[in-house]
Amino acid sequence: MALVVQKYGGSSIGSPERIRRVAERVVATRAAGHDVVVVASAMGDTTDELLDMANRVSRGPGPARELDMLLTSGERISNALLAIALTDLGHPACSLSGPQAGVFTTPEHGHARIVDVLPTRVRQELDRGQVVLVAGFQGLCKDTDDVTTLGRGGSDTTAVALAGALHADVCEIYTDVDGVCTADPRVVPTARLLDRVSYAQMLELAAHGAKVLMPRSVEYARRQDVTIHVRSSFTDRPGTLVTTQEPEMEKPAVTAIAHDRSVALVSVTGVPDEDPARSARVFRVLADAGVEVDMPVHKSSRGRVDLSFAVARGAASTAVGALHAAAEEIGFAAVTSDHHVGTVSVVGAGLCADVTATVCETFAALPARIRLLTTSELRISVLCGEGELDRAVRALHEVFELSAGRVGEVATVYAGTGRGW
Amino acid sequence: MALVVQKYGGSSIGSPERIRRVAERVVATRAAGHDVVVVASAMGDTTDELLDMANRVSRGPGPARELDMLLTSGERISNALLAIALTDLGHPACSLSGPQAGVFTTPEHGHARIVDVLPTRVRQELDRGQVVLVAGFQGLCKDTDDVTTLGRGGSDTTAVALAGALHADVCEIYTDVDGVCTADPRVVPTARLLDRVSYAQMLELAAHGAKVLMPRSVEYARRQDVTIHVRSSFTDRPGTLVTTQEPEMEKPAVTAIAHDRSVALVSVTGVPDEDPARSARVFRVLADAGVEVDMPVHKSSRGRVDLSFAVARGAASTAVGALHAAAEEIGFAAVTSDHHVGTVSVVGAGLCADVTATVCETFAALPARIRLLTTSELRISVLCGEGELDRAVRALHEVFELSAGRVGEVATVYAGTGRGW
Numbered sequence: 001m002a003l004v005v006q007k008y009g010g011s012s013i014g015s016p017e018r019i020r021r022v023a024e025r026v027v028a029t030r031a032a033g034h035d036v037v038v039v040a041s042a043m044g045d046t047t048d049e050l051l052d053m054a055n056r057v058s059r060g061p062g063p064a065r066e067l068d069m070l071l072t073s074g075e076r077i078s079n080a081l082l083a084i085a086l087t088d089l090g091h092p093a094c095s096l097s098g099p100q101a102g103v104f105t106t107p108e109h110g111h112a113r114i115v116d117v118l119p120t121r122v123r124q125e126l127d128r129g130q131v132v133l134v135a136g137f138q139g140l141c142k143d144t145d146d147v148t149t150l151g152r153g154g155s156d157t158t159a160v161a162l163a164g165a166l167h168a169d170v171c172e173i174y175t176d177v178d179g180v181c182t183a184d185p186r187v188v189p190t191a192r193l194l195d196r197v198s199y200a201q202m203l204e205l206a207a208h209g210a211k212v213l214m215p216r217s218v219e220y221a222r223r224q225d226v227t228i229h230v231r232s233s234f235t236d237r238p239g240t241l242v243t244t245q246e247p248e249m250e251k252p253a254v255t256a257i258a259h260d261r262s263v264a265l266v267s268v269t270g271v272p273d274e275d276p277a278r279s280a281r282v283f284r285v286l287a288d289a290g291v292e293v294d295m296p297v298h299k300s301s302r303g304r305v306d307l308s309f310a311v312a313r314g315a316a317s318t319a320v321g322a323l324h325a326a327a328e329e330i331g332f333a334a335v336t337s338d339h340h341v342g343t344v345s346v347v348g349a350g351l352c353a354d355v356t357a358t359v360c361e362t363f364a365a366l367p368a369r370i371r372l373l374t375t376s377e378l379r380i381s382v383l384c385g386e387g388e389l390d391r392a393v394r395a396l397h398e399v400f401e402l403s404a405g406r407v408g409e410v411a412t413v414y415a416g417t418g419r420g421w
Numbered sequence: 422m423a424l425v426v427q428k429y430g431g432s433s434i435g436s437p438e439r440i441r442r443v444a445e446r447v448v449a450t451r452a453a454g455h456d457v458v459v460v461a462s463a464m465g466d467t468t469d470e471l472l473d474m475a476n477r478v479s480r481g482p483g484p485a486r487e488l489d490m491l492l493t494s495g496e497r498i499s500n501a502l503l504a505i506a507l508t509d510l511g512h513p514a515c516s517l518s519g520p521q522a523g524v525f526t527t528p529e530h531g532h533a534r535i536v537d538v539l540p541t542r543v544r545q546e547l548d549r550g551q552v553v554l555v556a557g558f559q560g561l562c563k564d565t566d567d568v569t570t571l572g573r574g575g576s577d578t579t580a581v582a583l584a585g586a587l588h589a590d591v592c593e594i595y596t597d598v599d600g601v602c603t604a605d606p607r608v609v610p611t612a613r614l615l616d617r618v619s620y621a622q623m624l625e626l627a628a629h630g631a632k633v634l635m636p637r638s639v640e641y642a643r644r645q646d647v648t649i650h651v652r653s654s655f656t657d658r659p660g661t662l663v664t665t666q667e668p669e670m671e672k673p674a675v676t677a678i679a680h681d682r683s684v685a686l687v688s689v690t691g692v693p694d695e696d697p698a699r700s701a702r703v704f705r706v707l708a709d710a711g712v713e714v715d716m717p718v719h720k721s722s723r724g725r726v727d728l729s730f731a732v733a734r735g736a737a738s739t740a741v742g743a744l745h746a747a748a749e750e751i752g753f754a755a756v757t758s759d760h761h762v763g764t765v766s767v768v769g770a771g772l773c774a775d776v777t778a779t780v781c782e783t784f785a786a787l788p789a790r791i792r793l794l795t796t797s798e799l800r801i802s803v804l805c806g807e808g809e810l811d812r813a814v815r816a817l818h819e820v821f822e823l824s825a826g827r828v829g830e831v832a833t834v835y836a837g838t839g840r841g842w
Contacts, residue, residue, distance in 0.1 A: 016474060016477035016478045017477075019478045020478055023478070050498065053437060053498075053502055054501075054502060054505050056437035057437045057440045057441055057444070057502050057503075057505055057506040057509070058505045058506055058508070058509035059509055060509060062505035062508065062509070063504070063505065063508045063514075065515070066501045066504040066505045066508065066514075066515075066516055067501070067505070069497055069500070069501040069504070069516050069518075070497070070498055070501035070502065070505070072497075073494035073497045073498050073501075076490055076491070076493075076494045076497075077471065077474075077491055077494050079490070080475075080487045080488070080490040080491035080494075081474055081475060081478050081491065082478075083484070083487040083490070084475050084478055084479045084483035084484065084487045084488070084491070085478040085479055087479070087483065087484045087487065088478070088479035088480055088481060088483070093484075093487070094486070094487075095487055095490050097490075097568075100566065121566065145521065145542065147518075
């Protein structure tokens with residue numbers, strides 16, 4: 001008998017009919033002899049509807065504490081409904097709020113971090129033979145006795161944290177795609193479902209465009225040594241295991257191609273080179289403005305430094321504004337930003353110069369211009385024009401022989417709901 | 422500076438616009454220099470919508486614990502929205518769940534009773550200058566650490582209990598009518614708004630058809646000595662005070678006429694008279710079946726006893742079923758029930774035989790048949806045909822000179838939302 005934590009996203013429980021279907025899946029897990037803890041998000045668009053109501057009673061976004069009180073209702077509702085559906089199927093069930101489940105957080109409303117999970121009550125209810133349903137995305141700040149929310153990807157994090165605290169055998173993340181693929185199947189129809197991927201590679205994929213998991217929950221799983229099993233709530237396909245074990249092999253292995261359309265390229269040109277503090281100042285200014293910088297490239301020639309880097313497209317204007325505000329002390333000639341770009345990342349293990357060369361050759365053959373390139377052991381990323389992105393993803397997927405046909409597996413059929421891959 | 426507890430019902434906060442209007446009313450109370458604690462129900466039809474969802478995921482009503490987890494979301498949402506609206510108007514506000522506000526109950530889900538109110542957190546937030554919003558209808562059972570609901574009229578009871586525990590100066594119950602009237606203005610257009618009424622008379626009115634307050638919250642107010650102020654959330658009319666003081670007068674005083682269409686008449690005929698235990702058994706059977714009996718009439722003649730009484734119409738079939746199940750031991754000739762009846766109650770103080778005679782004369786003059794009649798110091802009730810009910814209410818209102826014109830006050834204009842009077 002195993003202990004299984006299952007997490008269902010909003011679209012998996014978007015209607016009473018879907019809630020019944022999820023309940024049947026939980027019952028099947030119970031019938032296989034396992035203890036089950038379920039973490040469900042709010043139903044479908046509930047969170048957006050609640051935020052819309054808040055906007056209609058107020059001119060501003062509203063105080064964060066009250067928004068948390070408001071939004072945490074969504075998960076209470078979906079988890080209670082799931083408990084009612086399970087009881088109706090003859091399986092006693094008990095829904096717990098985040099605080100009842102012992103999920104304790106920092107006090108920052110809207111983006112609290114989990115500091116402790118003490119699942120005493122969860123254990124008790126499991127011992128009484130119940131399916132335990134825990135409201136995701138929420139916790140209690142002990143200092144203030146207030147309910148908090150964990151921000152984006154919060155329910156995944158709740159599930160992983162609970163699985164860690166309960167020493168569960170696996171944390172199953174149910175979603176609207178079949179698992180983690182070698183590329184986005186909407187771009188590469190022959191993309192193959194990965195049966196397993198390491199934490200480190202999953203982190204790289206998640207951080208560079210694969211939306212199926214948030215980097216935060218993968219990082220949490222890695223630290224707590226929790227095996228994540230990404231599966232579809234609409235099919236019975238086997239899904240993908242995210243675990244600590246790397247496949248053993250000596251030659252470089254490319255696992256998958258990630259791509260990200262939500263980036264912008266920012267360039268700072270003509271920084272005087274005589275004082276290295278000036279270019280350091282560029283990164284300090286951006287960090288202070290809360291802008292994350294990716295793929296930084298530092299080029300020095302004829303006494304001037306040009307700096308280029310990728311930022312989230314939504315942060316580009318913040319970045320440019322912060323740099324202009326510091327124009328005098330940095331002393332640059334110009335700051336430009338380009339929103340019509342994207343990144344493609346080759347993720348794998350032991351990626352060496354040979355792989356980098358292959359990536360560059362592939363771009364040359366397309367042909368497509370490489371605007372930025374960075375490499376590491378686990379990832380080679382190229383920033384190129386947005387219009388060239390899909391062709392680059394397909395070409396790299398082909399050149400690294402990742403397609404289903406190549407390894408004898410059947411390509412997955414995707415529902416194409418527009419979320420993750 | 423006073424401490425005011427204000428309770429707003431579901432229709433008072435049924436839309437974002439109404440929530441803003443309620444927020445403005447709270448601000449006006451603050452501007453008058455008072456501390457304010459607000460108890461709000463769930464918005465409009467939220468509770469029915471949540472119950473509908475539960476019915477769609479389950480074939481039965483669902484486990485009571487999970488229904489409580491589900492339904493208590495409704496008040497959290499409305500109170501958080503009210504806090505957001507108040508903050509937007511420049512008044513710091515803090516919404517608390519029933520458990521956070523220190524409302525502790527018995528463990529019976531769906532119909533818990535308040536056992537203790539420890540409003541430490543409420544006091545703290547008041548001392549910090551905040552408007553405190555407490556989710557009504559809910560509390561925490563300490564033994565189980567579970568959220569409970571208080572059942573019908575629960576938010577009124579929360580408000581009264583908090584007012585008692587905080588030693589508030591007044592508990593204002595905002596509703597969709599102007600206050601407590603001398604009769605239902607939809608039946609008696611000249612009905613007059615009462616400026617005050619005693620707990621005892623309010624209890625009689627509430628128990629016999631006046632829906633503006635639930636008997637439970639009035640009883641709680643009487644025991645805790647909390648002054649209730651019933652007011653409209655849509656007008657600025659002065660409303661009605663429910664307090665401990667009786668108007669001082671020696672002659673019998675009729676205060677108001679209540680009526681109730683939701684009753685049925687049950688008659689048990691031909692019970693052998695030789696053994697008084699048999700008729701006692703009738704009431705024991707009904708009590709065991711959870712049926713409340715009102716206006717019982719016991720008539721003995723020629724060795725047979727006929728028993729008649731009123732029950733809530735929804736409980737009539739339970740009553741008849743329970744009696745039939747005990748047919749052999751009771752030994753009655755027949756059990757009948759009549760759903761086409763109603764009760765009219767004359768409520769006042771020091772009601773004597775003269776008042777009873779006037780009631781009977783009024784029915785005779787209509788003419789209308791009295792099916793049952795009971796009297797007490799505070800109330801004379803008549804059960805008659807449902808078709809004769811409105812005429813009886815108007816005639817009694819007239820004969821006891823309760824109309825607005827008679828005492829020089831202006832008749833209230835009712836929005837006629839179909840709830841209470």
